[in-house]
Amino acid sequence: MHPTPARRPAAATPAIGVLSSAATGLVDFIHDQGGDADRILGRAGLDPEALQHPTWSLSLGQYCAVFEEAAGQTQNDNFGLRYGAQFKPDGLGMLGYIGLCSATLGDALRNVVAMFPIHQQGSLLRLEEQGPWCRLDYQVQHGAIVRKRQDAELSLGMFTNLMRHALGQKWAPERVHFEHPRPLAWHEHCKVFDAPVFFDQPRNSLIFRRALLNQPMPGRDSRLLTLVMESMRLLAQPAREQDGNSIVCQVQTQIRSQLADGEPNLERVCHALELTSWTLQRRLGDDGLTFTQLVDSTRRELAEYYLSQANLPISDLALRLGYSEASAFSRAFRRWYGVSPKQWRGSH
Template sequence: MHVIHTGSRQPASAPPGNSIGILASAATGLVGFIGQQGGDAERILGRAGIDSERLEHPTLTLDLNQYCQVFEEAARQTGNDNFGLRFGQQFKPDALGLLGYVGMCSATLGDALRNVVNTFPVHQQSSLLRLEEMGEFYRLDYQVQYGAILRKRQDAELSLGMFFNLMRHALGQNWAPEKVLFEHPQPEAWHEHCKVFDAPVLFGQQRNALVFRRSVLDRPMPGRDPRLLAIVIESMHLLRGQAGTLMSFSEDDRTI
C-alpha cells in the first residue's frame, strides 16, 4: 500500500492578532542578503511592516502576508527580478531552523520529505505542502493558499529552492530534478531558473512543484539522528500546542 502524507491546508494555530504566520527562521540571513544585492534592508523590511529584530529569533512568528511582501519589495528595490530565486539558491537546510532539522535528522530522503510535510503546518500556515506519487515519479507540491496574498512569485521561487537544497543535502550538489513547475507566468530572466535547478522549468502551471524519480527517496540522510529528530518534533509540538495532533514522523521509508 502506498501512503502519501499531505500537509494541512488549515492554520495549525494563529499568531498574535489572528494573522497567518510563518516562523522567522524562513528569513534567516535575509538582511545580509538584501545588502549583498545592493538593497536597503531596513527600508525594505519597514515597507513590508516587518521588525528586523524579530528575524533574530527563529522560533518567533512573522505575518505570512508581510513575509511575501518583503521579497516582492526586495525584488523591486534591488532591481533583481529573480531575488527570491537567488535567496532560495543559497539557503541551506540548517538555516531553516526546526523544519530544516526535521529533514536533516530523518533516516532517508523519503522520511525527510514526509516528516517535513507533516510538520509544515507548524512552520507555515494557510499553505499546502504535499508529496504526491505519480508512478515512477514523485512530485513535491507547494502553494500559499491564503487568499489575501496575491503577489507570491518570489516566495514560490525561494521555497522550491529551499526544498531543492534539502534534497541535494542527501543526493549531492550534482543532483537535479526531472522538472520544476511554477504557477506564475514566465519571467523575463527565466533562463536563470533552468540554470539554478539544472532542469527544465515550466511556468503558468497549476502548482509550484519539484518532480523527481521515486528511487531517490531511498537515499540515507547524511546527518540522520533519530534521537535529535524526536527532540525537534517535540519542540514543534510545544511551539504550536494543538498542532501536535496533526504531526507524526517516520524512522524509515517503509510507509512509501
Template sequence: MLQNLAHPGSSLSAAGTNQGVLAAAASGLEGFITQHGGDLDRVFGHAGIDPEQLRSPTLSLNLANYCQVMEEAARQTGCDNFGLHYGQQFKPQALGLLGYVGLCSGTLEEALVNFAEAFPLHQHHTLIELVDQGESYRFDYQVRQPGIDARRQDAELTLGMAANLMRHVLGQGWAPREVHFEHRRPADWQAHRELFDAPVHFGQACNSLMIAKQDLAGRMMPGRDPVLLMLVKDSLRQLSGLAGGPDLLAQASDALRHALHLGEPSLERVACQLRLGEATLQRRLREHGLCFSQLVEQVRRDLALRHLREQSLSISELAPLLGYSETSAFSRAFRRWFGVSPRQWRSVQG
C-alpha cells in the same frame, strides 16, 4: 515561554504560538538584501516587518508581511529573481526546526515525507504535499492565505530550499525531472532552468518539483537521529499553538489531506495528530459550524477538483488518494456534490 516583544503595529504573533511563518524562513535575509544593494530600512519598513523579529528563528511573522518583504526586496534591489537566488543558497540547517525535521530523518524519502508533514507547523495557510505519481513524487507548494496575490518570490525561494535538501544528500549535481511555477514566466527565466538544471514550466496549477523515485532509493540521511527528530517535531507542535489557536480548522484540514491516502479518515487519528481529545475536536469543529464528516467531505471536494483540473491522474487513480476503496464510491460522492460524474465534469472543463 517566549515573550511577546512586539510593539504596537508590528506583525509578531501572540507569545508561544505560530499563526504565520517562523522567522527561521528569513534566516540570512538581511545580509542577502545588503549584498544585493538593498536598503534594509526601506525594504522592511515597506513590508511592515521589524528587523528585530528576525533575531529569533522561533518567533512568528505574519505570512502576508513575509511574502511582501520578498517582493519588496526584489523591487528595491533590482534583482528580479531575488527569491530564486536566496533559495538556492539556503541550507537546510538555516531553516531551524523544520530543517532538522528533514536532516534527522532516517532516509531521504522519509525526510521529504517528514518535511511535508511538519511544514504546516512551520507555516500556516499553505498547501504542501508529496504526491505519489508512480515513477516519481511531485512535491507541491502553494500559499493559500486569502489576499496574498504577490507570492512569486516566496514560491521560488521555497522550491530552492526543497532542492537544497535533496542536494544535501545527493550532491550539487542532483536535478529534478521538472519544475513547475504558478506565476507567469519572468523575463530572466533562463536563470531558473540553469539553477535547477531541469525543464521549468510557468503558469501551472501549483508550484512543484518532480522528483524521480530512483534518486531516493536506499539513500540514508547522513545526520539521521530518531531521538532528536522526535524532540524537534514536538517543539514545532508547541510553537504552532496547534491545540486551540484560530487556525484549528486549517490544521484539521491539513491533517486530513495527509491522511486520506491511508483510507477512510477517522476522528481518532486526526484528533491524535492535533493533540486533542476526540470530544474537544468535535466541539471546536461545531464552533466553525461543521461536524467531522462535513469537514472530510469538504477536503475531499477541494482535492478532487484540484486533481481533476490538473488532469495528471485518471479517475481510478484519484479515488484511493481521496480515501475511497472503490472508484464507484468516489463517483457516487462526486455526483452528490456536483450533479455530474467526475468524467463528465472533466470533459466539460477540458
C-alpha cells in the same frame, strides 16, 4: 523539562504566519544585493527584531511582501530565486533539522510535510507518489496574498537544497513547475535548478524519481529528530477562525482557482466549501461583502499584479481573469482605475 521560550510581543504572533527561521540571513542578503534592508523591511511592515528569533512567527503576508519589495528595490527580478538557491537546510531552523535528521530522503520529505503546517500556515506542502515519479507541491493558499512569486521561487530552492544534501550538489529534478507567469530572466531558473522549468502551472512543484526516496540522509539522528519534532509541536497554536481561515479568504482562494475556466460560479464555490448558497452569502454579508464584490476585487488585485509583469502581454489578461472578451476586461479596468491597462502599465 523544556526551556521557557522568550516572551514575545503580541504583534509577533499573527494568526497566519511563518516561522522567522524562513528569513535566516535575509538582511545580509539584501545588503549583498545592493538593497536597503531597513527600508525594505519597513515598507513590508516587518519588525527587524523578529528576524533575530527563529521560533517567532512573522505575518505570512508581510513575509511574501518583503521579497516582492526587495526584488523591486534591488532591481533584481530573481531576488527570491537567488535567495533560495543559497539557503542551507539548517537555516530553516527546526523544520530544516527535521529533514536533516530523518533516516532517508523519503522520511525527510514526509516528516517536513507533516510538520509544515506548524512552520507555515495558510499554505500547502504535499508529497505525491505516483508510479515511478514523485511530485513535491508547494503553494501559498492564503486568499488575501496575491504577490507571491518570489516566495514560490525561494521555497522550491530551499526544498531542492534539502534534497541535494542527500543526493549531492549536482543532483537536479526532472522538471520544475511554477504557477506564476514566465518572468523575463527565466533562463536563470533553468540554471539554478539545472532542469526544464515550466510556468503557468497549477502549483509550484519539483518532479523527481521515486527511487530517490530510499537515499539515506547523511546526518540521520533518530534521537535528535524526536527531540526537534517534540519541540516543534510545542509551537503549534490552535487554528483561529479569523484571517486565513475566514470565509472571505476561502472564497478568494476558490475564485482564483476558477478564473482560468471563465466566470467564477457561486454554486461551484459553495460545493468546494461544502456550504449552501444561502449560508455562504449570509457569512459574506456579515463582513459587508457580496460574492460579486469579492469576484470584482479579486480580479482587480490580480490585474494589477499581472500588469506589473512586464513581459506578460496585455492581450492575455482577459482570459487569465476569466473574462470572455478583452473588451469586458478593458471596461472593468477603466472602472477601477480610470485609465486603460496599457496606460496604467506605462505609468507604473
